[in-house]
Amino acid sequence: MTSPTFPSPAWLVGCGNMAGAMVDGWRAAGIDLSPVLAIRPSGTPVDGVRTVTALPAGESPAFVMLGFKPQKLDQVVPGLAPRLGPATILVSLLAGVEAATLRQRFPTVRAIVRAMPNLPVAQRRGVIALYTGDRDSEALATVEALMTALGVAPVVATEAEFSAIGAVAGSxxxxxxxxxxxxxxxxxxxxxxxxxxxxxxxxxxxxxxxxxxxxxxxxxxxxxxxxxxxxxxxxxxxxxxxxxxxxxxxxxxxxxxxxxxxxxxxxxxx
Ligand SMILES: NC(=O)c1ccc[n+]([C@@H]2O[C@H](COP(=O)([O-])OP(=O)(O)OC[C@H]3O[C@@H](n4cnc5c(N)ncnc54)[C@H](OP(=O)(O)O)[C@@H]3O)[C@@H](O)[C@H]2O)c1
Missing domain, CATH: 1.10.3730.10 (ProC C-terminal domain-like)
Known part of the structure; x- marks a missing residue:
């Protein structure tokens, strides 16, 4: 099987415990992290990826993963939403924040996929529930391939199932x-x-x-x-x-x- 690749450029907006564990897993899987940029206010370096403190100027990302706490959404949206466009695949790790809410906040993005991982992703033994309300099977396949490198990544049909997996496996x-x-x-x-x-x-x-x-x-x-x-x-x-x-x-x-x-x-x- 060929190694999955990140759409370029890829932004990890917030890269603390969870997104950092995912980076560890992707690194362990030998996935090319050169297109990936971690953005976190503290600037604390993330092993294996370039790390900056603020959104970079220039083109819209092809892939963005939200890895901050759900309570920060109001603070992040005004700066981030205008930077995303119709080519951006948005992956959200935000527990409890529904796809429809994300669509309202990020109306222009190509596709929204919710992902609910757990920390053993770092060891590539994670469970990562995936849900999308969009009909972009190519975008979903891109996300699924990246998540499958981190463990088992079931795609579920409803957000109720997604929350149930979050309760069992995420926590x-x-x-x-x-x-x-x-x-x-x-x-x-x-x-x-x-x-x-x-x-x-x-x-x-x-x-x-x-x-x-x-x-x-x-x-x-x-x-x-x-x-x-x-x-x-x-x-x-x-x-x-x-x-x-x-x-x-x-x-x-x-x-x-x-x-x-x-x-x-x-x-x-x-
Ligand atoms: N932990 C889990 O097991 C788990 C499981 C499933 C889902 N999740 C989800 O993953 C997300 C992150 O959780 P976590 O445990 O990784 O939290 P965390 O360790 O506190 O990491 C949060 C990250 O968000 C960054 N951040 C804070 N304010 C920001 C801003 N205004 N703009 C951009 N980034 C900002 C922080 O930056 P600094 O590093 O610079 O402080 C940090 O990198 C949450 O939405 C949670 O629901 C977590």
Missing amino acids: GPAYVARFVEALAAGGEGIGLTPDLAAQVALETLIGTAAMAAATGLPMSELARRVASPKGTTEAGLAILDAPDGLKPLIARMLAAAIARGRELASAARG
């Missing part, structure tokens, strides 16, 4: 991190030193993920293989599987994230 590394922290704290609670508990919990996560990836087993089967009937694991799973156990807790967690996304969407609509 997911934070949730998984909390689970591992809780497992470590639990280990401390039953007598391990903090360092050993943290190491054991983390290695359990990594080992389980490696096993899942290597075998392709469904999670239910994976758990079944650990838990022998009437054994210790089964006793532990009974607590997680109780009516007030893990599933309702996670349903509440996701509902809270989705509700916050709705608030952000409504704020961005103005």
